[in-house]
Amino acid sequence: MTTSDHKVSRFPVPDLADMPEDIRERILAVQEKSGFIPNVFLTLAHRPDEFRAFFAYHDALMEKESGLTKAEREMIVVATSNLNQCQYCVVAHGAILRIRAKNPLIADQVAVNYRKADITDRQKAMLDFAVKVSQSAYAVGDADLEILKSHDFSEEDAWDIAAISAFFGMSNRLANVTSMRPNDEFYTLGRG
Amino acid sequence: MTTSDHKVSRFPVPDLADMPEDIRERILAVQEKSGFIPNVFLTLAHRPDEFRAFFAYHDALMEKESGLTKAEREMIVVATSNLNQCQYCVVAHGAILRIRAKNPLIADQVAVNYRKADITDRQKAMLDFAVKVSQSAYAVGDADLEILKSHDFSEEDAWDIAAISAFFGMSNRLANVTSMRPNDEFYTLGRG
Amino acid sequence: MTTSDHKVSRFPVPDLADMPEDIRERILAVQEKSGFIPNVFLTLAHRPDEFRAFFAYHDALMEKESGLTKAEREMIVVATSNLNQCQYCVVAHGAILRIRAKNPLIADQVAVNYRKADITDRQKAMLDFAVKVSQSAYAVGDADLEILKSHDFSEEDAWDIAAISAFFGMSNRLANVTSMRPNDEFYTLGRG
Amino acid sequence: MTTSDHKVSRFPVPDLADMPEDIRERILAVQEKSGFIPNVFLTLAHRPDEFRAFFAYHDALMEKESGLTKAEREMIVVATSNLNQCQYCVVAHGAILRIRAKNPLIADQVAVNYRKADITDRQKAMLDFAVKVSQSAYAVGDADLEILKSHDFSEEDAWDIAAISAFFGMSNRLANVTSMRPNDEFYTLGRG
Amino acid sequence: MTTSDHKVSRFPVPDLADMPEDIRERILAVQEKSGFIPNVFLTLAHRPDEFRAFFAYHDALMEKESGLTKAEREMIVVATSNLNQCQYCVVAHGAILRIRAKNPLIADQVAVNYRKADITDRQKAMLDFAVKVSQSAYAVGDADLEILKSHDFSEEDAWDIAAISAFFGMSNRLANVTSMRPNDEFYTLGRG
Amino acid sequence: MTTSDHKVSRFPVPDLADMPEDIRERILAVQEKSGFIPNVFLTLAHRPDEFRAFFAYHDALMEKESGLTKAEREMIVVATSNLNQCQYCVVAHGAILRIRAKNPLIADQVAVNYRKADITDRQKAMLDFAVKVSQSAYAVGDADLEILKSHDFSEEDAWDIAAISAFFGMSNRLANVTSMRPNDEFYTLGRG
Secondary structure (H helix, E strand, C coil), rough: CEEEEEECCCCCCCCCCHCCHHHHHHHHHHHHHHHHCCCHHHHHHCHHHHHHHHHHHHHHHHHHCCCCCCHHHHHHHHHHHHHCCCHHHHHHHHHHHHHHCCCCCHHHHHHHHHHCCCCCCCHHHHHHHHHHHHHHHHCCCCCHHHHHHCHHHHHHHHHHHHHHHHHHHHHHHHHHCCCCCCCCHHHCCCCC | CCCCCHHHHHHCCCHHHCCCCHHHHHHHHHHHHHHCCHHHHHHHHHHHHHHHEEEEEEEEHHHCCCCHHHHHHHHHHHHHHHHHHHHHHHHHHHHHHHHCCCCCCCHHHHHHHHHCCCCHHHHHHHHHHHHHHHHHHCCCCCHHHHHHHCCCHHHCCCCHHHHHHHHHHHHHHHHHCCCCCCCCHHHCCCCC | CCCCCCCCCCCCCCCCCCCCCCHHHHHHHHHHHHHHCCCHHHHCCCCCCHHHHHHHHHHHHHHHHCCCHHHHHHEEEEEEHCCCHHHHHHHHHHHHHHHHHCCHHHHHHHHHHHHHHCCCHHHHHHHHHHHHHHHHHHCCCCHHHHHHCCCCHHHHHHHHHHHHHHHHHHHHHHHHHCCCCCCCHHHHCCCC | CCCCCCCCCCCCCCCCCCCCHHHHHHHHHHHHHHHCCCHHHHHHCCCCHHHHHHHHHHHHHCCCCCCCHHHHHHHHHHHHHHHCHHHHHHHHHHHHHHHHHHCCCCCHHHHHHHHHHHCCCCHHHHHHHHHHHHHHHHHHHHHHHHHHHHCCCCCCHHHHHHHHHHHHHHHHHHHHHHCCCCHHHHCCCCCC | CCCCCCCCCCCCCCHHHHHHHHHHHHHHHHHHHHHHHHHHHHCCCHHHHHHHHHHHHHHHHHHHCCCCCCCHHHHHHHHHHHHHCCCHHHHHHHHHHHHHHCCCHHHHHHHHHHHHHCCCCCHHHHHHHHHHHHCCCCCHHHHHHHHHHCCCHHHHHHHHHHHHHHHHHHHHHHHHCCCCCCCCCHHHCCCC | CCCCCCCCCCCCCCCCCHEEEHHHHHHHHHHHCCCCHHHHHHHHHHHHHHHHHHHHHHHHHHHCCCCCHHHHHHHHHHHHHCCCCCEEEEEEEEHHHHHHHHHCHHHHHHHHHHCCCCCHHHHHHHHHHHHHHHHHHCCCHHHHHHHHHCCCCCCCHHHHHHHHHHHHHHHHHHHHHHHHCCHHHHCCCCCC
């Protein structure tokens, strides 16, 4: 598989050989598993301490046990990232969502307008909350948590939805400022 | 190729056999060419007079000779439709854009954030104008047309950009209200 | 009646003599009926195919039998066009609304704030929906259609409201980009 | 001339006979001059101290000598009030603007989109500033005042524009909350 | 107590000796009571008639008997002024709120997000209404007044809330355009 | 020093004794240094892995060597957090800003409207960029980085500004959803 020769990031991207050991190892592991190195790893490697914190946070939210399935967590990323106009996050997490959900259509549907996507009403309520956290968190209150509860989301699920929406809101801003380029590979992954 | 059994539209969709002759013929011609019937044809067939005017307008803008290439015209549709959160238009015209541009990446790039897409600066200026027409046409003035001119767009090109942005703004609203469903086929077309 | 000598459109306006026969005939018929040629006809005549599609669409929505009265359809145009800051549409359709409703006050009321206009609660619900289609169609859903139903609007009426709002949203954008000038005659028509 | 029997205000409106002497006298003077009592006087008479302060402020801005003509001051009121969707202010001050400017078209043009009105570029710059004060005063800075200066507005003129925009922003909010009804007489005044 | 030597206002500030007698007296009285002259007095003294009307209006709303306590009235000022990004009003009225409420924390809480402040649900409903008047008065209607009534606010209280929100919306715009500087003394007043 | 008995967070807050060793130690160290435990530590301790990542990220941005002074970094937090209406972040980081800048006025000034604060033009340019990242990162481009460069900010400084704005945008959302309460101690710290 070849990658286009466009710039990965507006900022300098270090060579693998020049990266701290732990970061190089994480990147090589990802490359072995995926067949390519997602550009978010190369972009953030410019700042090793931020790289470590970013992926520790990412894993704490996205890899742990949760009342939300992994596909549902990716839906949150995709829906909020498109509203933030983050090309990297929509394309990369769209691929992951297609794979996690084993559904080639869902990522584009959720990205553009989740209200019309082939998902459950409970998942739409989850995304309503995620989008409110992303766009007007100041107005979140008891009534929002009651709606989640009526869809059988626990208090811990509410935290998870909010934290994923908030974390990727940060990620969206970083990707837009760095002009982080989605790898060509993501576009077709999981399209069946 | 099979199509999922979700509803095409929130409103009634007539059988081909019950449609007026001219509409049925247009639809059959599209089906022969594309291998499937895009749902916008079925949805609007509920209103034959509106169907005829819609596609006459569409063709007048999208099929004619123009200073804009057909791929550029599709870029306008895709960029403005995502800001309007129109699932049908982003998915269907994203497919057409990939085909017209012979580029499997461009549609997702332009949809999410055209400022980061693999397109020329001239095309970005075209999309800046198209988005301004879509979101704040009341503020369009001489200065906007001067910018277009500085990128070698003629006055007639300016009309074309504005008219395509305006026409698909209408289409986006119709698709959202009717819950028009993008055909499954569109998602993978042109992904190479 | 004389018309001021300001420009009709930012774009070229053809002479009647140079227009295609069908377009000239339509324009002469309007002139005979109204006593003047509304500038939208002259502005769009610069693009004959678009002219034909535009007025075919217009007539399909505004002239046909409908659950909405002609005055109600004009209310939709006036309320949404003012939010889009479209001078031509507010002034021209304000005149038509005054005439259709035989009410010299209603157009200015509906344009500025329909919530305070001398119209029925049912008409206010119609305009709530029309404005939502105009400004945030992506969020339209079942709940909106239920509200319409509770005011005795049929499913077909909902389509009509949405289609008129969407069509004039296109028209508003064209008028703002072309700087289409409202004819002087419209300002006083129907003021009784 | 008769006035329609709709409510003047959502709040109680006192009888002339029950008003404090100074307020009644002001109202009778207005009635003698205009031929009717504008409803803003009746609505605010419910609160005599606020009435006195409101009209003292109004007169300090609108009746004094100023680098702005009286017609220009009314343009500010009309343009900002329509963006605030204030029916009373657009209709009443639209009438005053037509009279002050001796121009039957100008009020509707300025209300809907002053960028397309038959006014000078200097007046458009004045309204750009007035609208910025109305909608995002927090961002007003030296650059805005420089633009005014380049159009030969003095520092005192800048204060006048800002104060009129701010005062009528208050008035717009009061009119919307009280549902203050524009008198029927205003609609046709100055239409020639 | 010393005041920093930054400019009080972008516009000229008259000497006390040059002010009209009534204005100088009002200012000296405030100085005697507070220990310093709040800059709003100096800034507005540039325009004596506007000064008189402004403070007459201010006193009519803020000093009179009302169903709202003086602390509640200051809450309205602080919450709406921060949304309008008015430094003078948040700092000065924050001080007054701390003093009136005998609570050193409340002003910062209400300024940044009143939904999270140590105030009653009734006071939060009051601020919901005040903020709606400040930001979208055009949409205020019967339903808003019903909510206030359900919290035991009278019709006169509703007027008071709206008028305070509207008056300080004007004040916020004037302070932002004049770059009115909050006196250093305000920052620590009432912090206990 | 006593802390009010309001809830620290909407979610469960663990006892110090029940926390993982490393988290308890960090918290005790903060308490020893500050004299109290900032509530963000208690709130996030509910999720140990997220706690660790959050503070690792925080320290990577706020404690490291940088072209931005520590006071400047706090300005970014305070300005963006008020626009996000985050009570905890404005109050807590306002205190830190006052201390870092040795200036008792600066935090309230920067929070409400940094354009009017006693800071340098260079610092205002820094905050213009930080606010753009916070509110419309999708539109950040070369022109923004050129402006920073013209104020002698390096490319690395640009990353720092963006990353701090993005990180605290996440923090603002978490604080609003958890209803994280600012400790009473923050309100008066650094007020001199």
